[in-house]
Amino acid sequence: MQATAELKHTKLPVLKTALPGPVAQQVVAHDAQYISPSYTRPYPLVIKRAKGAMIEDVDGNIFLDFNAGVAVCSTGHAHPHVVEAIKKQVDDFLHICSADYYFPQMPQLAEKLNQLAPGAHDKRVHFGNSGAEAVEGAVKLAMYATRRQKLIGFFGAFHGRTMGALSLTASKFKQRAGFGPQALDVTHVPYANCYRCPYNLTQETCGAKESKGPHCARVIEELLFKTTVPADECAAIVLEPIQGEGGYIVPPASFLQTIREIADRYDIKVIADEVQSGFGRTGKMYASEHFGFVPDILTSAKGIASGLPLSATIARADLMTWGPGAHASTFGGNPVAIAASLATLELLEDGLIENAAQMGDYLLDGFRDLMGKHAIIGDVRGKGLMIGIELVKDRATKEPVPAAMVRVETECFKRGLITLGCGQSTIRLSPPLVIDKDQCDFALKTIDEVLTAITPTV
Numbered sequence: 230m231q232a233t234a235e236l237k238h239t240k241l242p243v244l245k246t247a248l249p250g251p252v253a254q255q256v257v258a259h260d261a262q263y264i265s266p267s268y269t270r271p272y273p274l275v276i277k278r279a280k281g282a283m284i285e286d287v288d289g290n291i292f293l294d295f296n297a298g299v300a301v302c303s304t305g306h307a308h309p310h311v312v313e314a315i316k317k318q319v320d321d322f323l324h325i326c327s328a329d330y331y332f333p334q335m336p337q338l339a340e341k342l343n344q345l346a347p348g349a350h351d352k353r354v355h356f357g358n359s360g361a362e363a364v365e366g367a368v369k370l371a372m373y374a375t376r377r378q379k380l381i382g383f384f385g386a387f388h389g390r391t392m393g394a395l396s397l398t399a400s401k402f403k404q405r406a407g408f409g410p411q412a413l414d415v416t417h418v419p420y421a422n423c424y425r426c427p428y429n430l431t432q433e434t435c436g437a438k439e440s441k442g443p444h445c446a447r448v449i450e451e452l453l454f455k456t457t458v459p460a461d462e463c464a465a466i467v468l469e470p471i472q473g474e475g476g477y478i479v480p481p482a483s484f485l486q487t488i489r490e491i492a493d494r495y496d497i498k499v500i501a502d503e504v505q506s507g508f509g510r511t512g513k514m515y516a517s518e519h520f521g522f523v524p525d526i527l528t529s530a531k532g533i534a535s536g537l538p539l540s541a542t543i544a545r546a547d548l549m550t551w552g553p554g555a556h557a558s559t560f561g562g563n564p565v566a567i568a569a570s571l572a573t574l575e576l577l578e579d580g581l582i583e584n585a586a587q588m589g590d591y592l593l594d595g596f597r598d599l600m601g602k603h604a605i606i607g608d609v610r611g612k613g614l615m616i617g618i619e620l621v622k623d624r625a626t627k628e629p630v631p632a633a634m635v636r637v638e639t640e641c642f643k644r645g646l647i648t649l650g651c652g653q654s655t656i657r658l659s660p661p662l663v664i665d666k667d668q669c670d671f672a673l674k675t676i677d678e679v680l681t682a683i684t685p686t687v
């Protein structure tokens with residue numbers, strides 16, 4: 230009980246045992262016996278409860294969470310407004326199979342999502358349970374609407390691990406190894422990673438600043454359509470407006486705009502996977518808004534319900550015309566998750582998106598300042614609270630240094646800060662959108678200390 234009060238009232242870490250503590254060690258051992266070894270646990274954080282941006286572990290240690298369950302707990306852990314909405318819904322009913330029966334909150338949330346998704350056109354929503362499911366729905370819809378089968382995706386992309394989504398995922402070979410042949414016919418091309426341009430061009434030389442658009446987008450029309458992907462067989466181009474697992478990579482706006490133009494010329498649909506970048510994380514409702522980008526289909530999940538499993542495939546109404554039975558699931562659009570999502574939206578619109586923008590700018594400035602002190606930081610990038618700090622062996626060669634990323638994760642954990650890597654050697658910061666300046670200062674100070682501590686050895 231005492232620990233709960235402490236958790237509520239502290240906003241910075243309090244460590245009481247060596248890590249992992251004795252109870253955590255027992256849980257980790259138990260877990261190792263029974264749980265699939267396919268999970269990737271970077272360090273032994275064993276949670277007992279969490280509140281706001283703070284997590285208490287099973288030994289009473291309190292951590293500052295700069296990961297939010299991988300960009301999920303958008304309103305912070307167990308926000309009272311979200312918990313109240315969940316409790317109310319739990320008292321009313323838990324499940325009704327939304328694919329077969331009606332309840333009022335479902336179209337209420339869909340109407341709201343449609344208003345908030347980019348583009349003034351009418352839209353419709355299909356609800357699922359996870360990000361991968363939203364991607365499956367988006368791809369099925371694009372195939373159904375176009376009667377075409379080929380897809381274009383990007384290296385570095387992560388769209389999930391179900392068989393269809395996995396065909397699009399091209400982030401790490403371990404996610405693919407042993408699972409071929411792929412279910413879908415996807416051709417991947419390099420993403421717009423200007424920090425390490427796959428074509429060795431710059432924004433001055435690649436066309437990004439001219440009306441023709443950057444080479445990495447034009448390659449779809451100039452190379453793929455002439456060789457491996459007949460345009461009239463291509464259903465959709467699938468992309469993350471800011472690449473997530475691939476390394477928190479922010480493309481130039483002209484990349485997305487050129488892809489939009491190419492797609493329109495051949496009546497190909499554009500799917501924006503905003504599972505990680507959506508729901509206020511980047512300081513706007515959806516990352517697409519930063520680039521004036523309007524997809525035909527948008528996928529949303531992770532932060533959508535502050536931690537309950539829910540996802541949405543949001544599409545142009547004139548595309549989502551499939552008939553009854555074409556696509557549905559038993560649990561998709563669960564009433565408790567929908568209640569949590571409606572409460573989440575109220576909090577986002579009531580100031581959390583704004584806070585994400587402000588705290589994000591503060592952190593980005595802080596980490597850019599740290600570049601003056603730590604040569605290991607090759608790049609600092611992001612929007613709002615979707616921030617990547619890429620570590621390199623040397624700034625001239627930009628050679629990634631994955632061992633340093635692992636050390637930073639572990640050393641931050643030992644100091645009470647929860648972070649997670651992404652890409653080859655990027656520290657990912659995706660805290661709950663409720664964090665304040667003192668918590669940002671703690672993260673800056675801790676990462677500064679950790680980089681100082683590890684630099685001589687990595």
Ligand SMILES: Cc1ncc(COP(=O)(O)O)c(C=O)c1O
Pocket residue numbers: 359360361362364387388389390469473474502503504505506530531
């Ligand atoms: C952009 C993107 N799409 C899809 C997914 C898959 O989501 P889920 O793990 O909920 O299936 C993820 C998960 O990290 C993601 O980042």
